[in-house]
Structures are given as C-alpha cells and as structure tokens.
Amino acid sequence: MSNWAKRLAAGIVAGALAAGSASAAEKPSKMGLGRQALPEEIAAWDTDVQPDGSGLPPGRGTVKQGEEIYLQRCASCHGEFGQGAGRWPTLAGGQGSLNADRPNKTIGSFWPQLAPLYDYIRRTMPWGNARSLTADETYAVVAGGGVENRRSLAGAVLWKDNHWALLGAGDLARALAAAPSGLPIVVEVEDDAQLVRALAAGVRHILVDNQPPLRVAAWVRRAGPDVTIQASGGITPETARAYAEAGAQLISIGALTHSAPAAPIRVDILPP
C-alpha cells in the first residue's frame, strides 16, 4: 500500500472510531460530511404512487403517441413488440412464469397495475437515461405499452423475413384472415415482390427493412395513404430526415441507444 493510501485508510479508521464513540445525542453531521436535505429535495424524490392511481402527476397520452415514443426510445432494447432485442429484457409474455426457476418478469406477468408501471418507467427508463421522458410522454408509453403487452406476443402478427422464407403468400392471407379484428398486423418487406404480395393480402402496416430512402419513397407511393410505412434497419439520426422526406410515417433508429457514444467521465484519486 502506498503512503498516501495508508494515510487515507488511517483517516477512514479514525473517522469510524470517532463515529463509534459519538453519543446518540450527537448528530452524524459532526463528521463534517454532507448537509441536511432541503424539504424541496426530499419532496422531489418522495413520490408515493399507489396502485389506485393516487400520487400520480397530472398528464395525458394516447396509445398512438405511445407507440411512436416506444419505437424511438424503448424498442432498441425491448424490441418492437416487447420481445426483447438481443439479451435485453422482454416486456411481453411471461404469464405463469413467476414461480419458475427463471421468472420472466414482464408487464403482463409482474406489473399487473398501470400506476406502479408508470412510476417505474418514469423513475428508471430509458435505461441509462432515466427521467428524460416528460410526464405526458410516460403516460403515452404506458397507454401504448399497457395495451400491447397485456396481449403479450400473441397480441400482434409480426411477419418477418423468416416467415417469407418458410411460408407462402397463402399462409399470410390465412394468418390475416384468422387474426381477430383490431389485432395489429405488421409485415416486414425487403423487396418489390414481397411488397406486392403484402398489399394484395390487405396488410396495412409495412415494416420496410434495410432499404434506401428512394425505394421507401417509391413504396410509400405504391402503398397509398391507407398504409403505414415504417422504415427500419441501419437508420441513423443523420439519415432519418431522408426517410421522413421519403414519406415514412414511422422510423426506427436503434443507433440512438445501441451506438450512443460513451461520455468520458472518470474519477482520479491523486496522492496528496
């Protein structure tokens, strides 16, 4: 142990002894550390949200707003449908798993009430960027997330590249016909042929994967105003404008979080 480290350790021990010998009447402030928290500081943290909704801040948000915020701020980790991207936690499914060896704690299984869910999201999410959503944005996310995740993964038909590879257009038509009305149906499209087949099958939400803005613009025109086109795949804050101008109503940018640069914050302890 270097000299300065020894001195530091001795200082800490001396401090601990002094604290140990302090009588109950003496306030810990005798150690010269910290200060009393101000009432406003305590009030800022002292939120007490109850399952019945008491203690929630005023605000409002719709499912549609929530979907957009979720796609921008949450989907990079939790997946577009709450299925979890990579090894990030899933938010959907998990019902009946809480007594299992590896419980799957999701909105459906672990967060049955919306008020504590709101409180949790407001305090902690997006992970690493907590409290960056306004009260209204959080309400919108809870409104959207609540609907989506209580239905679990079975609550939306997501037809992706693997389905195209393994199943035919007839299966897509059958899936659409079998889906209860109101169930979101999203079909990922990577080429003209898939787009044509999806539109012919009556799909109203197309997820365009890995295409340049020019092709997105062509597909937006081809799909018409009744179809929501969502651009995804390799889009960055720099290229997002081009996709917006191409007419995509929704844009997914995973880069916002999974490629966020690390801030150079460090603590150096220097010898005295």
Ligand code: HEC
């Ligand atoms: C950078 C990745 C990341 C982003 C972005 C993110 N989360 Fe999370 N989320 C996590 C991690 C990690 C946990 C688990 C935290 C824990 O267990 O302490 C979590 C947990 C949760 C949970 C609780 C699930 C459980 O295990 O009980 C909810 C609900 C949630 N997130 C919602 C959101 C919402 C809503 C957003 C967007 C506003 C969001 N998250 C954005 C990483 C992320």
